[in-house]
Amino acid sequence: MSLFNVDLKRVVDDSYEIEIGYELINGLVDDLGTGLLGGAKKIAVITDSNVLPLYAKPIASKLAQAGFKVEMFVFPAGEKSKTRETKARIEDAMLEKGFRRDCGIIAVGGGVVTDLAGFVAGTYARGVPFVNFATTLLAAADASVGGKTAVDTPVATNLIGMFNQPRKVYIDIAAWKTLPLRQVRSGMAETVKHACLANADMFSFIEENLEDILSFRRFACEYIAENNCRIKYQVVMKDERESGLREILNLGHTVGRAIETVSDYRLLHGEALAVGMAAQALLSARLGYMSEEEAERVISLYQRLGLSTNVPDYIDREQLVRKLYTDKKVREGRLRFVLQKGIGDVVEFAPGVYAKPVEEELAREIIMEL
Amino acid sequence: MSLFNVDLKRVVDDSYEIEIGYELINGLVDDLGTGLLGGAKKIAVITDSNVLPLYAKPIASKLAQAGFKVEMFVFPAGEKSKTRETKARIEDAMLEKGFRRDCGIIAVGGGVVTDLAGFVAGTYARGVPFVNFATTLLAAADASVGGKTAVDTPVATNLIGMFNQPRKVYIDIAAWKTLPLRQVRSGMAETVKHACLANADMFSFIEENLEDILSFRRFACEYIAENNCRIKYQVVMKDERESGLREILNLGHTVGRAIETVSDYRLLHGEALAVGMAAQALLSARLGYMSEEEAERVISLYQRLGLSTNVPDYIDREQLVRKLYTDKKVREGRLRFVLQKGIGDVVEFAPGVYAKPVEEELAREIIMEL
Secondary structure (H helix, E strand, C coil), rough: CCEEECCCCEEECCEEEEEEECCHHHHHEEEEEEEECCCCEEEEEEEEECHHHHHHCCCCCCCCCCEEEEEEEEEECCCHHHEHHHHHHHHHHHCCCCCCCEEEEEEEEEEHHHHHHHHHHHHHHHCCCEEEEEEEHHHHHHCCCCEEEECCCCCCCCCEEEECCCCCCEEEHHHHHCHHHHHHHHHHHHHHHHHHHEEEEEEEHHHCCCHHHHHHHHHHHHHHHHHHHHHHHHHHHHHCCCHHHHHHCCHHHHHHHHHHHHHCCCCHHHHHHHHHHHHHHHHHHCCCCCCCCHHHHHHHHHHCCCCCCCCCCCHHHHHHHHHHCCCCCEEECCCCEECCCCCCCCCEEECCCCHHHHHEHEEEHHHHHH | EEEEEECCCCEEEECCCEEEECCHHHHHHHHHHHHCCCCCEEEEEEEEHHHHHHHHHHHHHHHHHCCCCEEEEEECCCCCEEEEHHHHHHHHHHHHCCCCCCCCCEEEHHHHHHHHHHHHHEECCCCCCCEECCCCCHHHHHCCCCCCEEEECCCCCCCCCCCCCCCEEEHHHHHHHHHHHHHHHHHHHHHHHHHHCCCCHHHHHHHHHHHHHHCHEEEEEEEEHHHHHHHHHHHHHHCCCCCCHHHHHCCCHHHHHHHHHCCCCCCHHHHHHHHHHHHHHHHHHHHHCCCCCCCHHHHHHHHCCCCCCCCCCCCHHHHHHHHHHHHCCCCEHHHHHHCECCCCCCCCCECEEEECCCHHHHHHHHHHHH
8 A cells, every 4th residue: 555645735826806997898908918818819709699799799809900819609698598508519619619728718798608608718628717808787796706607507506617716807887888777687686785795884875876876877886896896805805615704695595596596597696686685684684683674674775676575476485495405505404594684794603604504494484475 | 997906815735645555445435434525424426337336336335334425426438428418417416416515526437437527526516525536547547646627529538627636536456457458458558658758667667567567466556556646746746737847748649639539439548549659659759859769669568568559440540630630739720749758758848848849741641650
């Protein structure tokens, strides 16, 4: 018998910059010219059918003018495309076009695009560099920080994926105006979640400036984008691998993810999250972590955003309860919820533990009320 | 405009142990009991149809006796199973059986199993811990060190995958006796490659002890296993990401990988590699990096192992030349080869550069001779 010790301790630096601003395409092209993607000359622009004409084509065209070899890889817009099959089709198309490990990837779009493209980048030739050009409010709130990439499967959302950090993230606020209202509302669902878990002032700001946000006044959008990044960043910085603190970002997602899946993605992520946030608010109030009034403020803000906080009629609530068990936080067969502590904080049940075991019966009770 | 700097510089420790010995199943069960897989109680044993009765079932049964919840996930033996589709089927089965991020994975088998299972582990719930229980000579030579995991696609081998380090590797020499002769020969192809690129003494040892190796005399097997690990380890230690030095492990693989694909996997990896090693030996001699006699020694050792060094008749050599361009070492459309410098060393063309651009015409000429 003999033993070998393979010593792979080393310093890893995955640091990157998030740029928040207006009209960032030229800056992206400049950054690539100065080696942002490791000097890659061959660039895959991954996007969806909605974003293609608005942003992906202009980006591809400017990159081509700057001397890059650029190909676009487009899939149908929507969460339904976030699958292993779409990933495989993009990979096959990239292989077919001669992309090898010296290429780079630009994800142009919302969270579905950045989740999928970041996952493609992570496993293409065992990893090629990528940047995110985020065009939606939701991507600014959710997908821009943290390095989470994933696809959905028929059984569960986001369970197949990896941590993969981009080389840079661009949040182009100018793009928000091009979003359908439904997308904007969906993006605001994550923004309100951030306020609920970390920043009471931000919650008040949204309550007071709802009209300015929904009409894309610049000061309001910048405030939203910056605070979203700051909150997510502070959490992710402290805990890159979601073992403890990062779990707080899962606030509202226990029920939210389950509804999203059971609805077969008829609900957008943020629409499902609104119901999930209402569920956790009721649960938090029931368990004494926030007042009934605070729970009502949370639910009411979602409703003012035009988001329903009720389980849609077409959903079988018992099926929804069963689906809760596919949640990533489930341990040894028990449901676990992140819960709000008033507005602007979450409950830390034990040092570093933020997901509390909850009896199925109580979860069912809340779901039946919504 | 505002900028955020996401600071993700940190120390990562992916170190692990390789245990080489006889009958290691009990040791594996003990290690899991003391938290090797992060205390996971739910274990997925991933294996192929050949290894299932020989090792996977005994392992699963002993783990169950020790109190673990164990499920086996089995796919048909052979490189043809190393696909995204097999990966998806395993994932779906694991999701169906309720595996979540608190599970662990044991890969039991040869290189196909460890490549595939390591990739499954890397993207399941964004990464769960795994160990490799390597039952083949090839896995000992090739798959046990380095953390490379991957699947094949219709267009190219191993181009979709990731670096993912196991928590431990077991090389059970007792298992080699159960291998079909064809597998043993295939495994020896990588072993001889290691000797060619790094260790002239090992090359001589194999020449002199060929009978003892092929009849699994313990001293010979241990020598082979240990030296394979040592060579691969030294290379991988110095260069985990294959940017420079690690490329030398690609010796013989430019033509080898291409033949393997064009043969539609009728050839085992090692059988294809034997032809690839002959190709690079002739090329190295033609370019003056080794003598004709040394090239002959390499080719002759492969033949003594019972491996053909000729391109099979059923392969279209022009198609083979075209297929060379799917090689991962291709840069800006040019073929690149790692070349031997005598026996036991490789050519370093420039500091840290081991893959030399080679004209297609010269590559074609060599392929036509084989």
